[in-house]
Amino acid sequence: MSDTPTYEELVRNALVQGDWPRVLILAQQWSQGPASGPRAFFALNVVHLIQGEFALAWQMHGRALESESDITEVGERVEEMKQGAPKESHIHLVEGLFLAQSGKSEQSPASYQEAIRLNPKSAHPYFFLAQIQQRMGRHDQAIKSYREAVKQDPDNVAARLNLGVAYQEQGHLEMAIPQYREIIKLRPNDTLGHSNLACALIEQGKIEPALVEYKRALELNPKDAELHFAVAGVYDTKGRQDLALKEYEEAHRISPELAPAATAIGWIHFHKGRVDVALDYFSQALKVNPGDSEATFGVGRVYDVKRKPEMAADHYTKALELERDPSKKATLMNYIDKAGGYQH
Numbered sequence: 115m116s117d118t119p120t121y122e123e124l125v126r127n128a129l130v131q132g133d134w135p136r137v138l139i140l141a142q143q144w145s146q147g148p149a150s151g152p153r154a155f156f157a158l159n160v161v162h163l164i165q166g167e168f169a170l171a172w173q174m175h176g177r178a179l180e181s182e183s184d185i186t187e188v189g190e191r192v193e194e195m196k197q198g199a200p201k202e203s204h205i206h207l208v209e210g211l212f213l214a215q216s217g218k219s220e221q222s223p224a225s226y227q228e229a230i231r232l233n234p235k236s237a238h239p240y241f242f243l244a245q246i247q248q249r250m251g252r253h254d255q256a257i258k259s260y261r262e263a264v265k266q267d268p269d270n271v272a273a274r275l276n277l278g279v280a281y282q283e284q285g286h287l288e289m290a291i292p293q294y295r296e297i298i299k300l301r302p303n304d305t306l307g308h309s310n311l312a313c314a315l316i317e318q319g320k321i322e323p324a325l326v327e328y329k330r331a332l333e334l335n336p337k338d339a340e341l342h343f344a345v346a347g348v349y350d351t352k353g354r355q356d357l358a359l360k361e362y363e364e365a366h367r368i369s370p371e372l373a374p375a376a377t378a379i380g381w382i383h384f385h386k387g388r389v390d391v392a393l394d395y396f397s398q399a400l401k402v403n404p405g406d407s408e409a410t411f412g413v414g415r416v417y418d419v420k421r422k423p424e425m426a427a428d429h430y431t432k433a434l435e436l437e438r439d440p441s442k443k444a445t446l447m448n449y450i451d452k453a454g455g456y457q458h
Contacts, residue, residue, distance in 0.1 A: 121149065125157050126195055132204040132236075137161045152177065152184040153191050160211055164238055166272040175215055185216045203233035210242060222246055237267035241276075248280060256280055264293075271297050275306060282314055290314050305335045309344070321348060339369035346378065355382055373403035380412050389416045407436035411446065418453060427453035 119127075121144035128136040141157035144150060159174035179185050192205075192212045199205050210225035223246055229239035244259035260277035263270055278293035291314050297307035312327035328345045335341060346361030359382050365375040380395035393416045399409035414429030427450055434446040 121147065122153060122191075125154075129157070129160070129195065129204055129208055130199050130202045134161050134164050138165075152179065152188050156188045156212070159215070160208055163211060163242075166270075168272075179212075179216050188212060189216065201232060203229045203236060203239070206232065207236075207239050207242070210239065214242065214246060219246055219249065235266055237263040237270050237273060240266065241270065241273045244273075244276065244280075248276070253280060253284055257284070268296075269300055271300055271304065271307075274300075275310065278310060278314075282310075282317070287314050287318055291318075303334055305331050305338070305341075308334070309341060313344070316348065321352060324348060337368055339365040339372050339375070342368065343372060343375050343378075346375075350378070355385075358382065370398075371402050373399040373406050373409070376402070377406055377409040377412065380409065384412060384415060389419050392416055405436055407433045407438075407442070410436060411449075414449065414453075418449070423453045 121140055125137055125140045125144060128134075128140060137157060138161045141154055141161060145154040145158060155174045156178035159171050159178050162168070162171035162174060178188060189212060192209050195205050196209055206225045206229035210222040210229065213219065213222040213225060223243055226239040226243035226246070229236070230243070233239075240259045240263035244256045244263065247253075247256035247259060257277065257280050260273055260280060263273040264277055267273065274293045274297050278290040278297070281287070281290035281293065291311060294307050294311035294314060297304055298311065301307060308327045308331035312324040312331065315321075315324035315327065325345070325348055328341065328348065332338070332341050332345065342361045342365035346358045346365060349355075349358035349361060359379065362375050362378045362382070365372055366379060369375070376395045376399035380392045380399065383389075383395065384392035392412060396409045396412040396416070399406050400413070403409075410429050411433040414426045414433060417423075417426040417429060430446055430450045430453055434443060434450065437443050437446060
């Protein structure tokens with residue numbers, strides 16, 4: 115009988131020590147061998163989460179916790195690890211990650227809090243605890259936990275990004291912006307750092323600095339349709355319809371399923387008197403998203419211009435049903451009344 119430890123034993127030991135680079139190497143070897151299975155892929159899932167590689171973590175999640183039997187198998191092994199090393203912070207962190215990803219997220223805070231109690235200098239349990247708190251709508255608690263994660267690891271870009279977003283969602287732009295600027299210092303080529311900073315600057319009314327950040331983000335990721343759409347919106351606000359149209363068209367070219375881009379293009383053409391071109395873009399938007407109230411309203415405006423009041427009124431009424439903004443609802447009511455007046 116061989117005394118050589120198995121990959122699972124080696125990975126468990128590395129997890130207990132929080133030796134994430136070693137976990138990664140061993141788990142990759144384990145996952146490629148004959149003994150591979152959900153436990154190996156869960157180890158990879160954990161280390162990718164710890165390293166902030168969330169797309170890779172999600173790929174491993176699908177191979178580790180896809181079925182109930184997988185969840186049971188991994189859960190039993192996590193429990194065994196905890197029973198074998200109850201005072202090891204990293205094992206409680208792993209337990210929290212398992213619970214958060216297996217339909218038991220409400221139970222995960224207790225595991226993260228125990229990990230913090232055992233090792234208050236580790237940023238990871240604060241970060242993942244904050245994510246759960248944010249998901250549960252406990253925004254003040256989430257901000258506190260994200261701040262602690264940043265305190266323990268000032269170079270943690272994911273924690274700074276989430277902290278900035280949490281501040282921004284609460285309207286604390288003066289707190290969010292420094293986090294985004296710090297991300298850019300840490301990673302000058304971080305697209306999200308530049309784009310989130312731009313968004314926050316827009317909210318502050320600082321249009322020109324925001325454009326600088328958006329343009330930098332586009333240099334780094336020129337195929338991001340959402341970025342082109344955001345830049346177009348800034349130009350639209352400034353009345354630069356030519357530049358706005360160019361960016362909206364690029365967003366639409368990259369991602370035809372981005373309905374708001376087609377709608378925005380339609381409105382620019384409509385206001386320039388090109389109603390048939392506008393109708394084509396409004397129709398494209400509605401093909402992707404039949405619930406687009408702006409595009410539906412646009413079709414109504416086109417029929418209004420074409421002196422087809424009944425068709426215009428039908429689309430205005432439909433747009434009214436879809437619209438959620440009270441001020442826009444009032445505008446639509448006026449158009450419905452006018453369209454009805456044409457019939458008298």
